Amino acid sequence: MDQTRRIVRELGTLLWIGALTVLAGLLSAFAGCNVYAAVPGITGQMGAPVFNLIASAAPISQPDGQMIYSWGYGCDGPPTGFAPASATGANCTTMQIPGPTLIVNEGDSVTINLRNGLPPAAGNTSIVMPGFDVAATGGVAGLLAREATPSGTTTNVVTYKFTATRPGTYLYHSGSQPDLQVEMGLQGAVIVLPSMAVPTACKKGPYSLAAIAYDHASTCYDREYLFQWSEIMSRVHRDAQAAVLECATLPCPPMMVATEPYQPDYFLINGRSMPDDMDTPYAPNYPHQPYNGNPHMLPGELVLMRVIGQGRLQHPFHFHGNHARVLAVDGTLLVSQNDPARLAGPLLFTIATVPGQTVDAIFTWTGQGLNWDVYGATNGHLCNGKTTPSPGFDPVTKEYCPDHGKRFPVTPPDPNILANGLWYGGSPYLGLQGTPANPLPPAVVRQNADGGYAYMWHSHNEREITTGNVFPGGMMMMLIIEPPMDATGHPTVIDETQ
Structure with a gap:
């Protein structure tokens, strides 16, 4: 037990430093596969x-x-299609959190038919879609949108229509008693x-839904x-479940x-x-939580x-490894006022x-700023095809050339301390496979082949980085930066299904 605590303490320390080398069975790259990482979701007929x-x-x-007892949006029948088209095991149940990611094209005329399948005590529900001019029919009038009444009524379906006028990322959520229904999971x-x-x-x-x-x-x-960020107050979910059990048939008093x-x-x-979010998308362990967070x-x-x-x-x-350039906020691209061709985020x-x-x-x-050779200085290789490389990043070898040949400045930690099951925190070198002149210890080869x-x-x-x-x-x-070549010398293929 003391050894386990020591491992956890050491692991936690490295996590906060922000540069941790790991091997996780759930996160490894597998060569020769055909399924790649992209945002999972459902699609409809083009146009x-x-x-x-x-x-x-x-x-x-x-x-x-x-x-946790929850409410969520799901598919009312099989969807037209899934994205990415190569995804295996894709599904869309009648309830998932978050709701199905709807993937459409700019200019599409989009129709959403929402049926209320919530328990009678939950009352009406609806969808609001900030950023779109939505027209709705059916249901009954609500404060923020037309609402679908509970099952067993004649107004339990609402149709929402809008034109996808601008590209970007948007959200949708319930507009009915949103302090409760969004908390319960009605979002997407x-x-x-x-x-x-x-x-x-x-x-x-194959890694993206589009090129731009x-x-x-x-x-x-x-x-x-x-990455959809949300939280749960479990007491609210327990109280909602208790209210549902108290009224199984209509009419029900308003849920308080x-x-x-x-x-x-x-x-x-x-x-x-975490760690469930680092499992694969559509993993059977989470039938109502199909999406992961495993970059x-x-x-x-x-x-x-x-x-x-x-x-x-x-x-x-907060993301370690580098800054990120903001492109847009709420679907609005940030460009220079004086030069629209120039991004200004x-x-x-x-x-x-x-x-x-x-x-x-x-x-x-790119490895820039590390000040050491990401491949390991003893591994024979070139950068920009030259022994004395020119500055910049080599897109072929995928190395920041000014650091070519530089040795890592510190001794890697003892793998016996940082090994925790399938997790491994040994050498920081990217693509450390070993050479005859620089063989790796058997334990390292076994745990960290790639x-x-x-x-x-x-x-x-x-x-917020705790569970209970x-x-x-x-x-x-964890963001995993894979070596461009696997241990067998083949190009790395990132397969999110493994």
């Missing part, structure tokens, strides 16, 4: 997509074993892909991740659940807490971060996930 959603109740799980995301012709410098790959994030030539990216003072005790990224990249890639504040609190999203190392706000940013990592860098991405509010007040947990994940 006029129709999404049939239902609001339902189901429990969601937490890493401490708790099952909308992604609008740009219609602009793709510049020759931007090429859509906005109708702007400087918004190219290679892969993308969606106290939501203040607001003191959440679970903190989620894409509906999961991977290769050195030099441009990663589009789509960030949404879905809860009631502001959560400071700030460089940030913490994004304030304000409730109801979306932020799009570009993150990259090598890599990992950086902690998390809430900078310490209370236990660290580590909550709003935490």
Whole structure:
């Protein structure tokens, strides 16, 4: 037990330093696979997509074993399609948290049919979509939107229509008793892909939904991740469940659940807490929490971060490894007033996930600033094809050349201290596979065959990186920077399904 505590203390210390090399079975890259990382979601017919959603109740799980009674949006019948198209095991149940990510194209005429499948005591429900001019029919009039009444009534379906006029990242959530229903989980995301012709410098790959994030030539990216930040106050969920049990048939009195003072005790990224958020998307362990938070990249890639504040609190999203360039806020691209061709978003190392706000940013990592050779100075290789490399990043070897040949300045930690199951915190070298002149110890080869860098991405509010007040947990994940070549010498393919 003392040894376990020591391992956890050492691991926690390195996490706060922010540069941790890990191997996790859930996070490893696997060569030769065909499925790549991209934002998972559902799609509709091009030009006029129709999404049939239902609001339902189901429990969601937490890493401490708790099952939290919740409400969420889901698919009312099989969706037209999933994105990315190569995703395996994709599904859309009648309830998920967050709700299905709706992926559409700029200019689409979008229709959302919402059916109320919540328990009778929950009352009416609805959808509001900030940033869009929405027309609604059916249901009954509500304070913020037309509402779908409970099942068993003739007005339990509402149709919302809007035109996706601008690309970007948006959110949707309940507009009915939102202090309760958003807390219970009725929230989701909308992604609008740009219609602009793709510049020759931007090429859509298997890692992204599109080649550019906005109708702007400087918004190219290679892969993308969606991060929806929310929290749970479990007492509210227990009280809501008790009220549901008290009234099983209509008519029911208005549900009166106290939501203040607001003191959440679970903190989620894409509906999961660490370490569950680093499991694969659509993992069967979480039938109502299909999306994960498990960013991977290769050195030099441009990663589009789509960030949404879905809860009631502001959560400071702090990412180690580099700053990120903000592209847009609430779907509005930030460009220079005097030169619209020039992006004007700030460089940030913490994004304030304000409730109801979306932020799009570009993150990259080249090894610049480390001041050592990311491959290990003893591994024979070239940079820019030269023994004496020119400055800059080599897109072929994926190395920051001014640091080529520099030795790591400190002795790597003892792997016996930092090994914790499948996690490994040994050498910091990227792609450390060993050579005949520099063989690796057998334990290192066994635990860290591919090598890599990992950086902690998390809430900078310490209370929010706990699960039930236990660290580590909550709003935490690891960015894994994979070596461009695996241990067998083949190009690394990042497969989020493994």
